[in-house]
Amino acid sequence: MGNWDWQVFLQDPGGEYPSYLQWMLSAWGWTVSVALLALIVALVLGSLIGIIRTLPDSPWLVRFGNAWVELFRNIPLLVQIFLWYHVIPALIPAMKGVPSFILVVLALGFFTSARIAEQVRSGIQALPKGQRYAGMAVGFTTAQYYRYVILPMAYRIIIPPLTSETMNIFKNSSVAFAVSVAELTMFAMQAQEETSRGIEVYLAVTACYVVSALAINRLMAFIEKKTRVPGFIVSASAGGGGH
Amino acid sequence: MMNLDLSFYNWDVISNFVVKGFYFSIMLTIVATIGGVIFGTLLALMRLSGKKWLDAPAALYVNGMRSIPLVMVILWFFLLVPASFYALFGSVGSNYRSEISAVITFVAFEAAYFSEIMRAGIQSIPRGQVNAGQAVGMTYGQNMRLIVLPQAFRNMLPVLLTQTIILFQDTSLVYAIGAYDMLKGFETAGKNFGRPIEAYLLAAVVYFVMCYALSWLVKRLHKKIAIIR
Numbered sequence: 001m002g003n004w005d006w007q008v009f010l011q012d013p014g015g016e017y018p019s020y021l022q023w024m025l026s027a028w029g030w031t032v033s034v035a036l037l038a039l040i041v042a043l044v045l046g047s048l049i050g051i052i053r054t055l056p057d058s059p060w061l062v063r064f065g066n067a068w069v070e071l072f073r074n075i076p077l078l079v080q081i082f083l084w085y086h087v088i089p090a091l092i093p094a095m096k097g098v099p100s101f102i103l104v105v106l107a108l109g110f111f112t113s114a115r116i117a118e119q120v121r122s123g124i125q126a127l128p129k130g131q132r133y134a135g136m137a138v139g140f141t142t143a144q145y146y147r148y149v150i151l152p153m154a155y156r157i158i159i160p161p162l163t164s165e166t167m168n169i170f171k172n173s174s175v176a177f178a179v180s181v182a183e184l185t186m187f188a189m190q191a192q193e194e195t196s197r198g199i200e201v202y203l204a205v206t207a208c209y210v211v212s213a214l215a216i217n218r219l220m221a222f223i224e225k226k227t228r229v230p231g232f233i234v235s236a237s238a239g240g241g242g243h
Numbered sequence: 244m245m246n247l248d249l250s251f252y253n254w255d256v257i258s259n260f261v262v263k264g265f266y267f268s269i270m271l272t273i274v275a276t277i278g279g280v281i282f283g284t285l286l287a288l289m290r291l292s293g294k295k296w297l298d299a300p301a302a303l304y305v306n307g308m309r310s311i312p313l314v315m316v317i318l319w320f321f322l323l324v325p326a327s328f329y330a331l332f333g334s335v336g337s338n339y340r341s342e343i344s345a346v347i348t349f350v351a352f353e354a355a356y357f358s359e360i361m362r363a364g365i366q367s368i369p370r371g372q373v374n375a376g377q378a379v380g381m382t383y384g385q386n387m388r389l390i391v392l393p394q395a396f397r398n399m400l401p402v403l404l405t406q407t408i409i410l411f412q413d414t415s416l417v418y419a420i421g422a423y424d425m426l427k428g429f430e431t432a433g434k435n436f437g438r439p440i441e442a443y444l445l446a447a448v449v450y451f452v453m454c455y456a457l458s459w460l461v462k463r464l465h466k467k468i469a470i471i472r
Contacts (some may be wrong), residue, residue, distance in 0.1 A: 174312035
């Protein structure tokens with residue numbers, strides 16, 4: 001272990017950045033941007049799909065939601081990224097020239113939306129039926145009782161699985177290396193090749209990922225504590241898992 | 244709108260490029276599942292042993308693995324597994340470095356995930372079962388092997404199999420070190436015939452059909468087990 005050379009991070013890679021350290025920090029920024037933007041896409045789409053899967057008396061919407069989840073859950077993320085990058089621009093001319101960063105955000109967002117939809121659905125279904133009826137009884141429309149009665153509780157219930165999904169999205173953003181987005185994993189592979197200092201480079205990149213994961217974990221725990229409704233504890237069997 | 248060349252979809256292309264990768268993906272999934280469950284169970288037992296010197300390193304390993312992206316773990320092992328290890332496999336070792344490294348990586352990585360599942364499974368067994376085993380004079384090892392683990396394993400079978408489906412999807416990530424799996428097979432075929440779009444589409448369909456069929460089977464199994472309980 002004595003022959004580590006951390007000065008490798010001060011060397012000049014001879015490109016856009018004056019040192020490998022600055023390159024890595026920029027790559028970390030790309031990882032965070034990909035992950036956060038994909039998270040927004042996934043939360044919006046996932047909530048929508050999750051909600052329509054629980055709507056009463058709309059079997060076709062429910063079927064559409066189920067099909068969405070099955071489609072995006074049963075194809076590996078890397079294959080989905082290749083579909084967005086190689087296939088969709090060729091089939092849909094309007095998607096030509098879209099930068100790979102955007103395509104990766106969409107791919108990761110759609111992939112994760114299926115998992116979030118599953119969690120939103122199980123969060124809503126974990127609530128007692130009486131909540132829905134109470135909303136109807138006071139004369140709310142469907143949109144109103146979702147907005148004021150069901151969703152506020154359902155989102156609180158699914159904060160723990162959402163936390164692990166948010167951590168997953170950071171980890172999964174590493175797959176963007178495959179279409180040359182300049183994020184951390186891409187940096188790790190290139191810097192390892194150029195400097196032959198693989199251990200130092202990988203250790204630093206791994207540390208970046210671990211720090212990101214810890215930060216999200218703490219942030220979500222804070223949100224959970226802030227939004228807690230006193231005396232109301234519902235255990236949800238929301239689907240988690242995955243990498 | 245460009246036209247798809249359907250003549251790309253023929254058995255020659257499949258058998259020349261894809262089948263080899265398909266076998267590797269399946270082999271990797273099976274070996275990683277079996278190895279992962281074995282090491283995962285050991286890790287779970289360490290974590291539940293109540294002894295800090297066993298619990299702490301196991302927890303560090305499991306939480307560490309679970310907070311790093313799989314692609315980074317694949318890169319780490321590819322970097323760290325020494326050349327002398329591949330030499331143990333003779334000429335296979337020099338020709339299939341990425342593949343051997345991938346197998347080791349997946350066993351080590353999945354062990355962390357399987358250990359969490361097995362831990363939950365062991366904890367789901369009522370305390371009375373363990374006490375009953377002790378009462379008839381069983382040692383810790385006998386108690387685990389004959390009473391706790393068989394039940395824990397059966398209770399967790401659907402979850403273990405769901406994890407295996409995720410594992411199968413994740414085998415595509417060996418792309419990072421250029422191992423020849425099913426996705427690589429499709430990609431190579433697409434490159435050789437200048438038909439990447441057709442190749443990626445077919446890859447997506449094949450992965451989808453396999454994963455969908457498997458998760459349907461797991462759902463049925465889940466129902467069956469639920470009735471027995």
